[in-house]
Amino acid sequence: MPTLIADRSMDDGCGSAAKSALAGRTTRALIRRAGVPSTVRNDEVAALLYEIADLLEMSEEDRFRPISYRRAARSVEGLAEDIEDLARQGRLRQIPGVGEAISEKIQTYLKEGKLDYLEELRKRFPPGLADIMRIPGVGPKTARQLYFDLKITNLDELRAAAEQGRLRKLKGFKEKSEENVLKGINLLKAGQGKFLLGIALPLAERVVAHLTANAPLDQASYAGSVRRMKEEVHDIDILVTTTDPEAVTRVFTTMPFVREVVESGRTKSIVRTAPEGMQVDLRVLEPKSWGSGLMYFTGNKDHNIKLRTLAQKRGLKLNEYGLFREEETVAGATEADVYRALDLPYIEPEMREDTGEIEAAVAGKLPALVTEADIRGDLHAHTNLTDGVNTLEEMAAAAQAKGYAYLGLSDHSPSLRVANGLSEDHLRIHVGHIREFNRKSRDFKLLAGTECDILADGTMDYPDSVLKDLDYVIGSVHTRFKMAQKEMTARVIRAMENENVDIIAHPTARKIGQREPIALDLEKVFSAAADTRTVMEVNAYPDRTDLNGPYAKLAKEHGVSLIIDTDSHSVEQLDYMRFGVGTARRGWLEKRDVVNTKSHEEILTFFR
Ligand SMILES: [Zn+2]
Ligand SMILES: [Zn+2]
CATH class of the missing domain: 1.10.150.110 (DNA polymerase beta, N-terminal domain-like)
Structure with a gap:
């Protein structure tokens, strides 16, 4: 079968x-x-x-x-x-x-x-209703109602109706629903033309791989915000050096996943991909400009402007073609050459946002960023007992194949019915299976955990008597997303004060393009996390990346430990780790800031 x-x-x-x-x-x-x-x-x-x-x-x-x-x-x-x-x-x-x-x-x-x-x-039905149904919470029934009762056929008409307070007259609608519809439209509009890193990065790699395999290239790389591991990107920049630009252009514009060739030239071509519709730019660089070009097209803009100013102070000129003194080339072939000529160490792409990295580089205080190779395990994963796809054994085998020393299973708690949350009895049986697995497995271990709902009042969905027997406990907000900041902050802090709670998963609960972050006073939350020694998660799931880079940096500055987890619901998703590591690097995290760089024994002790 x-x-x-x-x-x-x-x-x-x-x-x-x-x-x-x-x-x-x-x-x-x-x-x-x-x-x-x-x-x-x-x-x-x-x-x-x-x-x-x-x-x-x-x-x-x-x-x-x-x-x-x-x-x-x-x-x-x-x-x-x-x-x-x-x-x-x-x-x-x-x-x-x-x-x-x-x-x-x-x-x-x-x-x-x-x-x-x-x-x-x-x-x-008018085609605009399909756009309307992309608003979170608006399904076919509502779309039908909007169309037949108010003659609304597209997003603009819906926005106007919400602004004029006409929606509240509909059956089942309130003022609050109008607000939510407007918020939803804004989220949709903000997301237009943007792609999640989870789509853009694999696509960028596919283009580079295709070109490398089929065209006469010397060097090839993707640049732009994909290289900076930004959570959402507009387009992809591919840079190459070659002795045969025409051949490269030909291969680029005829890739099997090209939907449309927008521009085709000797040094620059643009295509759109199918099915994503994403714009990919190809630029052919001179080898002597490879490093300066890579820097220029990686950005970000503010980082580049500051570097240019630094160069000017030294009587030098920096642009995409190189670093020059008058007509003479000082550097340009590699990024490291250019930084060195400006008396700077190499700055990792994920940090190039002009948020203090150049100052840190000048002061010799750049962090040594965590890498994927530092990660020893993943503590946020679901099995088919709740809303995951794969069995305990399949998840374990996949994690071991990734070279991990351990995997933590954190299935959902009972109140999350949409995810088939585990009853106390089922959790005990599950933990029994995990212990049994560990008796047979020597080099790889499972950790018995839970992703336990933080209820509206900040208490946990399992009693302490259940939580205390687990290897670790994740607390998550999955419900009542719209609480006011004061209550929401108190809710999460109360959970952290529970001595059994070790990790807060996806702390802001945002979903890119679908749900705004919950209202939290993050300064307070991070201070409480430091006091209670609660770990904050960098959730690697591409539409979450939560905490994001800047928040992870803020947490670290408060003395908080972090963990990078995938929140995998299938074996394939364990590979999301790279997006989490990229986000952590955008937050300047080092190996010592990230608890799942610890060995199996160390992490068990850490959570005890
Ligand atoms: Zn969750
Ligand atoms: Zn989860």
Whole structure:
């Protein structure tokens, strides 16, 4: 029997409200694909099934069909196999939730690239309603109501109606809902044209790999904010040196994942990729300008301006072509050469934000940033007991294959019902399995943990009698995101004051493009974290990166220890660690600031 793994991680179990946010789903699908490049069309088919479900729900013809389409969509999204292979082998109906009707539609779509059934459904509603459903919390039912009751057909009309207070007249709407709709529209607009690092970085690497394999290159690198590991980026910059620019341009503009060639020239070309629609710029540099060009295009702008000023003070001129005294080249071939000629040590790309790194470099006080190789384990991971996809054994094997010494399993607590939180009894059985695993495994160990909800009053979702027997406890805010700052801060601090709570996960609970951070007085929270020796998490999940770099830096300045965790809901997501490490480096964290650089014994002692 083939393995058809249904991925239940689309809602990461952390209370996401993006139930019908098609864009959010597609984004997550794209992120996940970063680790699974072979199943390109699965997400396309899943998106199609979700759209049919939404349109059917809007039509209100049948209550059950939308549910079946959504179920099928989720299964397809989580398939471990390529859906085209399944179709070819006549095995589509083995996918959970895919019956005869849906299987036929998938066949047709895969063969013809379109589906008349969907085209017909689309004609029933104005296309702008799809944008409206991308607002967190707005599903097909609300979209239908907006359309039929208020004749709203697109985001601009919705914004106007909310501003004029016309939404509150709708059944089930309040003033508060109008505010939320406006906030949602702003989040959407702010996110337009931006891509998560979780999408952009793998894509940048794919371009570099493709060029390196197929074109006559001497050097190649991505630059820009992707290289600085910024959590969201607009476009990708690729730099190369070559003796044959025309050949490189040809390979670049004909990559299999190019949707559109915007510009094609000897030293600069621009393409857009499919399916992301992301802009990728290629620049051909002279070898003697490689370092200065890499610096120039990596940025950020403020960092570069400050370096230029430093150069001017020395009677030098710095630009993308090199560092010059009059006509004479002083440096330019490597970044280190350029920094050295300015009497500076090499500054890591993640720090180049002009937030004090040049001053620190001048003073000889640059931190030695933590690296992925320093990480010995991951303490935030879910299994299929709650909302994860893989079993305890599969997660353990994947973590061990990554070279880790340990993996902490932190499944959800009972009040998080959407994530199938564990009852006390089930948790005890689970811990028993972990202990049993450890008796058999010598070089690799599991840690028994929990991601326990912090309830509204700051108490924990499990009693202390349960928490105290675990190796470590993560506390998380997954509910009541809209509490006022004073109450929210008190809530989180109360959790930290519980002596069993060791880590606060995704402390601000934000989700990029979907949910704003909760209202916390972070100065107070970090002071309390230092006092109670509670570790703050840098959550590596690409739409979280929480704490972000600046907050991680602030926490460190308060004397707080940090941990970099992936919040994995499947074995592939363990690879998100790199995004967390990048974020930590943006926060200037060193190995000694990050507790999961400790050995298995050290970390057990640390949390005791
Ligand atoms: Zn969580
Ligand atoms: Zn989690």
